[in-house]
Amino acid sequence: MSTTPLRPYNFSAGPAVLPEAVLRTAAAEMLDWHGSGMGVMEMSHRGKEFTAIHAAAEQDLRDLLAVPANFRILFMQGGGLGENAIVPMNLSRGGMVDVVVTGSWSKKSLKEAGRYADALAVASNEADHHTSLPAPATWALRDGAAYVHVCSNETIDGVEMGELPDLAALGSRAPLVVDCSSHILSRTIDWSRVGLAFAGAQKNIGPAGVTLVFVREDLLGHALSICPSAFDYKTVADNGSMFNTPPTYGIYIAGLVFQWLKSQGGVAEMERRAIAKADLLYGYLDNNGGFYRNRVATQARSRMNVPFFLADDALNDAFLSGAKDAGLLQLKGHKSVGGMRASIYNAMPLEGVQALVNYMQDFARRHG
Ligand SMILES: *Cc1c(COP(=O)(O)O)cnc(C)c1O
Numbered sequence: 577m578s579t580t581p582l583r584p585y586n587f588s589a590g591p592a593v594l595p596e597a598v599l600r601t602a603a604a605e606m607l608d609w610h611g612s613g614m615g616v617m618e619m620s621h622r623g624k625e626f627t628a629i630h631a632a633a634e635q636d637l638r639d640l641l642a643v644p645a646n647f648r649i650l651f652m653q654g655g656g657l658g659e660n661a662i663v664p665m666n667l668s669r670g671g672m673v674d675v676v677v678t679g680s681w682s683k684k685s686l687k688e689a690g691r692y693a694d695a696l697a698v699a700s701n702e703a704d705h706h707t708s709l710p711a712p713a714t715w716a717l718r719d720g721a722a723y724v725h726v727c728s729n730e731t732i733d734g735v736e737m738g739e740l741p742d743l744a745a746l747g748s749r750a751p752l753v754v755d756c757s758s759h760i761l762s763r764t765i766d767w768s769r770v771g772l773a774f775a776g777a778q779k780n781i782g783p784a785g786v787t788l789v790f791v792r793e794d795l796l797g798h799a800l801s802i803c804p805s806a807f808d809y810k811t812v813a814d815n816g817s818m819f820n821t822p823p824t825y826g827i828y829i830a831g832l833v834f835q836w837l838k839s840q841g842g843v844a845e846m847e848r849r850a851i852a853k854a855d856l857l858y859g860y861l862d863n864n865g866g867f868y869r870n871r872v873a874t875q876a877r878s879r880m881n882v883p884f885f886l887a888d889d890a891l892n893d894a895f896l897s898g899a900k901d902a903g904l905l906q907l908k909g910h911k912s913v914g915g916m917r918a919s920i921y922n923a924m925p926l927e928g929v930q931a932l933v934n935y936m937q938d939f940a941r942r943h944g
Contacts, residue, residue: 585928588906589731589881589919590758590779596923598832616828621821629824630817633831640834640843641760643790644767650789650809651817651827656681656757656776658807659787660688663725663753663772665803667795668693672721674750678737679706679730680912681755689725692800698724706733709876712741721750723771729759729878731779732910734870734917736878740769751795759880760788761837762922763847771795777826780880780921782833786826837922846922853920853929854879860933867940885915891943892916902935904928 586593609616612625619626634649643649654662664673673693675686677700689695698717699710717724724743729736736759743752751771758779765773772791778784789809796810805811806820837846858877861870861884870877870884886895895916899907909915920929 582903584903584905585924585931586905587918587920587924587928587932589910589917590776591784592779592919592921593923594782594829595833595836598829598836601832602829617825619824621818621824626824626828629828629831630822633827633834636831636834636838637788640837641765641790642767646793647767647790648793648796648809648813650791650812651822651830652787652789652807652812653785653823654807655778655784655787656755656774657684657688659755659774659776659789660685661692662803662807662809663723663774664689664692664695665807666799666809667751667753667772668722668800669798670800672696672718674698674715674717674721674724676700676710676715676724676726676741677702678709678727679733679735680910681730681732681757682725682727685725685727685755693722701735705871706730706735707871707876708873709735709737712746715741715746717743717746717748717750721748723751723753724748725753725755727755729756729880731758731881731919732883732913732917734872734878734881734883735876736880738875740766742769744769751792758919758921759878761843761846762850762880764843777830779919780923782830783826785823786830788830849926850879850920850922853924853926854882856926856929856933857882857918857920860936864936864940865944867944868936880921881917881919883909883913883915883917885909888943889914894943895939898939899932899935902931904932904935907932 606615673689673695675695675697677683677697686695686697699715701708701710752769754773756773757775760775761780774789777786791809799808811819861868867887868884907916909917
């Protein structure tokens with residue numbers, strides 16, 4: 577019987593909730609990892625202890641996402657915004673980069689790629705305020721583009737691609753680059769459609785500071801000469817992510833999360849839970865008499881990030897402070913969108929979403 581008090585449910589978009597079991601393990605191992613006499617933060621990244629932590633994390637990640645052997649997995653620094661520059665420096669060869677704009681993050685990617693290459697929005701949902709997904713058949717892909725960039729889950733706008741585009745079927749030979757920062761490990765990835773995928777860790781994996789890159793081997797070795805060595809994927813890959821000191825503690829926590837995911841049933845189980853959580857929340861948002869609503873087209877709705885609005889904006893502050901008192905944290909929407917946002921990542925249990933819906937019902941009753 578545990579006497580530990582329940583922690584509040586944390587709906588932050590990122591840095592975000594982590595599995596409590598992972599935090600407890602990290603706390604227990606803080607001063608002495610596995611009898612080594614050292615905490616993980618204090619270890620050489622080239623020593624046998626950390627080498628084992630890194631190798632296990634990489635293998636577990638490869639297993640969880642069924643990453644094929646011709647993809648290298650890199651643990652880098654720089655975050656998603658860093659990758660917005662690192663990808664074009666490595667893949668564009670200074671040529672054309674096609675970007676599909678589906679929300680705030682892909683817009684940032686477009687802008688940054690434009691500093692290194694001829695970047696163009698080949699499709700955009702800007703006209704409807706990023707609440708839909710432009711059908712791949714309508715994308716104005718350019719012949720000879722170095723790559724096509726998509727963000728498969730728009731964290732701010734709450735728009736998610738149900739499946740990755742099949743560029744070959746659209747007549748393109750360009751590799752697909754996917755920013756999957758905010759829904760990685762919540763669903764499977766069809767690697768046959770991907771050239772490179774990246775994800776900052778702080779949404780669904782671990783602490784800020786680690787960036788995961790999955791890159792097909794044939795795309796290595798074409799970096800622009802201005803690319804810093806520490807950001808040249810070939811250099812990073814050739815050195816097993818140890819060209820420079822990697823974010824060791826973040827890799828350790830990510831590794832604990834990967835072990836936790838395996839113990840829970842892996843990505844298939846996370847997807848099953850994500851569907852159940854999203855169904856519960858959207859079900860309520862669509863059937864509450866108009867007090868709350870989500871504006872994203874049904875087929876484009878994210879299972880991870882759910883923006884929603886109160887019909888009366890003047891109640892926002894009362895909603896948020898009442899939520900906090902009820903043990904429901906960080907529900908304020910992104911400043912560019914307003915309203916509320918509930919991020920319901922892998923570490924958020926169904927009970928947390930049920931507690932949110934219960935609170936929303938109660939609040940609507942009191943203020944309706
Ligand atoms: C959070 C996020 C990023 C940016 O991450 P930083 O670590 O702040 O650079 C990029 N893309 C997506 C989809 C994100 O959710």
